[in-house]
Amino acid sequence: MTHTTSFGEAGFQMTTVTTTASRALSGAVTGARRQVGLVVRSRIAGDDAAAGRQRIWHSEGERWNDPGDAICRVNGDASMFAAGLTALLLQSLHPLAMAGVADHSDYRGDPWGRLQRTSGFIATTTFGTIADACDLIRTINGVHRSVVGVDHRGRPYDARDPHLLRWVHVAEIWSFLECHRLYGRERLSPGLRDDYVRQSARTGLMLGARDVPTTARELDRALEGYLPELESSPAALDARHFILDEPPVGWTDKPVYTLLRHGAVAALPRWARGMLELPDGPRGSHRLGVVVGRTGVATLRWVLDAVDD
Known part of the structure; x- marks a missing residue:
């Protein structure tokens, strides 16, 4: 007896095959996302990223900040990948601060190690226990005792x-x-922006700064107040070249890093881009720089979300 497959049966079988293939493809994409996310996290947090994450986020102890606080929203967002580059470029424009980095930092010899220490500091003081945060701040204050010298002048x-x-x-x-304003997952209200500046002030004061701003308006005024002291020193231009033109990234990392690079530059004040001899953006377009940066941050957020799922 011959069995003839009806159109309905054939359609059902084809749908089953398509669904199975779709699930397999989806699983492969999810696995690839997760693997890339783990690589990115290890780059930023080190080979012991999982242990560090457990210690910072899940260890017992009182914390300064609650998960819903503005400082947690900003410092925990993927926009920090661009923001870290923006901060380094901007900080480099103070010749005395940059001289200290150039003379006493190993950012050229061990750039990933420096990045991991910086990200660890931000994570610990934002999300970690008060005891761990205070220990880390004391350590850094101790290191600063030996960071003395003279600049190029x-x-x-x-x-x-x-x-x-x-x-x-x-x-x-x-x-x-x-960078959070430009590339963050969510918009912050003016009140939350003020909260962020105020909540961030604690660490600055504990590290030895004085008269730190506590509102977004005060922050803008404080930044502009330093303008007469800023310059594109040889050390600043050398750091800019290293960070933007010769970053220590492999060919697999370069596409996303290039997107972040443009986003970081676009976030700088226009006068800072001028001092560092940087264009406003790709093809001279600041708006395009912001779009490119947003794409880079969104890409990293997408792969890191797979690690957190």
């Missing part, structure tokens, strides 16, 4: 100088908040 610098520490804090917090 022979002017002395000391990493414990409250005025320089205030510059580093202001440039960093301004960069984080601006």
Whole structure:
């Protein structure tokens, strides 16, 4: 007896095959996303990223900040990938602060190690226990005792100088908040922007800065107040070249890094781009730079969301 397959049966079989293939493809994409996310996280947090995450986010102890606080929303967002580059470029424009980095930092010899230490500091002081945050701040204050010298013009610098520490804090917090405004997952209300600046002030004060801003308007004024002291020193231009033109990334990382690079530059104040001899954006378009940066941040957010799922 011959069995003839009806159109309905054939359609059902084809649908089953298509569904199975779709599920397999979806599973492969999810697996690839997760693998890339784990690689990115290890780059930023080190080979012991899982242990560090457990210690910072899940260890027992009182914390300064609640998950819904503005500082957690900003510092936990993928926009921080661009913001870190923006902050480094902006901070480099103070010749005394940049001289201290050039003379005492190993950012060229071990750029990933420096990035991991910086991201660890931000994560610990934002999400970690108060005890761990205070221990880390004490350690950094101890390291700063030996960071002294002179810049390219022979002017002395000391990493414990409250005025320089205030510059580093202001440039960093301004960069984080601006990149979140441009590339963040959610918009912050004016009140939440003020909350972010106020909540971030604690760490700046504990590191030795004085008269730190506590509102977004004060933050803008503080940044502009440093303008007479800023310049494109040889060390600043060298750092810009290293960060933007010769980054320590492999060919697989370069496409997304290029997107982030444009986003970081677009977030800088126009006067900072001028000092660093940078264009407003790809093809001279600032708007295009923002679009490109938003694409890079969204891509990283997409792969990291797979790790957190």
